[in-house]
Amino acid sequence: MRIRAAVLEEFGKPLVIDEVDLVEPEAGEVLVRLASCGVCHTDAYTASGVDPTGYAPCVLGHEGAGVVERVGDGVTMVRPGDHVVTLFAPECGECIHCRSSRTNRCIAIRDPQNAGYLPDGTTRLFRGGEPLRHFMGCSTFAEYTVMPQIALAVVNPEAPLDGCAPFACGLATGIGAALYTAQVQPGATAAVFGCGLVGLGAVIGARLAGAERIIALDLSEERLAEARRHGATDTRVADADTVAWIREQTGGYGADYTFEATGNVKVMGQAVEAAREAWGLATMCGVAGRGEQLEIIPRFLITGRRVTGSSFGGVKGRTQLPGLVDRWLAGEFDAMALVSHRLTLDQVNEGFELMEAQNGIRSVIQFS
Ligand SMILES: [Zn+2]
Ligand SMILES: [Zn+2]
Numbered sequence: 001m002r003i004r005a006a007v008l009e010e011f012g013k014p015l016v017i018d019e020v021d022l023v024e025p026e027a028g029e030v031l032v033r034l035a036s037c038g039v040c041h042t043d044a045y046t047a048s049g050v051d052p053t054g055y056a057p058c059v060l061g062h063e064g065a066g067v068v069e070r071v072g073d074g075v076t077m078v079r080p081g082d083h084v085v086t087l088f089a090p091e092c093g094e095c096i097h098c099r100s101s102r103t104n105r106c107i108a109i110r111d112p113q114n115a116g117y118l119p120d121g122t123t124r125l126f127r128g129g130e131p132l133r134h135f136m137g138c139s140t141f142a143e144y145t146v147m148p149q150i151a152l153a154v155v156n157p158e159a160p161l162d163g164c165a166p167f168a169c170g171l172a173t174g175i176g177a178a179l180y181t182a183q184v185q186p187g188a189t190a191a192v193f194g195c196g197l198v199g200l201g202a203v204i205g206a207r208l209a210g211a212e213r214i215i216a217l218d219l220s221e222e223r224l225a226e227a228r229r230h231g232a233t234d235t236r237v238a239d240a241d242t243v244a245w246i247r248e249q250t251g252g253y254g255a256d257y258t259f260e261a262t263g264n265v266k267v268m269g270q271a272v273e274a275a276r277e278a279w280g281l282a283t284m285c286g287v288a289g290r291g292e293q294l295e296i297i298p299r300f301l302i303t304g305r306r307v308t309g310s311s312f313g314g315v316k317g318r319t320q321l322p323g324l325v326d327r328w329l330a331g332e333f334d335a336m337a338l339v340s341h342r343l344t345l346d347q348v349n350e351g352f353e354l355m356e357a358q359n360g361i362r363s364v365i366q367f368s
Contacts (some may be wrong), residue, residue: 004020009057038166059141067082090317192215193262199218215233253277
């Protein structure tokens, strides 16, 4: 079928909206009609060409929500008509990581996915007969996509799909970091560095986990106000004194849990330092540039601080993400408030500009 999609033609240049061909799903694959797709930093990072593992041409986008249109042979996990959230972090349910409750790092299709291919090493996307690679196994800046069934989470059809899109990356990353990776305990104090979508997700997750105090830090007053709306109890414009201030606020010790959601390695250092001596846990959620290093003073670790990282919030996509959507529908948090701009596919580059300008929380492309 002929579809419209946003193609990364050349690094450092705006995406090009073009007509491309999408062929039918093979065995184990699913054709999804996209309804919405969030515009995420990772799309912009790849488009910039700074990421040495990026590839072009490809169809970008990885924060999609839509409806199953058709399925290939042997598909048992989804049915036509199901509402789905796309998973750049799949869940096969069978690999060594999927069988462990400790991680969401499914390895079933990692190599072909990283190289821009579906699990059999080929593409379903073509233009002028030439293959176009898939981005993060998703390629959701498009009217339709073909994905493996293990990379789709079936969600409650009552959930508006524009509100579902942020669950496909940023929102689940933040909520999951607090609930699944750090496993914030009731009554605890959490500090969240950066109040974009991931950081606000961590604020929400810490609140859902029963944290008593949630300290949010950002450079923007507007975002701090947003953080208070989602459950932050204390906010402060971040500066060089941030760590000392957090210590002051916490009896001189630091927070039980800290979350880094900016991707800046200096801020990551602050998140480590602001974690409480003895048992503080610092969770890195932001994505630093490839090759960047985080410096940690070893004494911080010897005295009991722990440092971990969280990819997609440690959320097992097919089995745990639908429950997060249900909690939204139950009114436990407001996912819709995080969608700040609605754009058409033709406006995708505007989505990058809004993100660059930190205008709003999440731009979501609407396909219908
Ligand atoms: Zn993302
Ligand atoms: Zn797996």
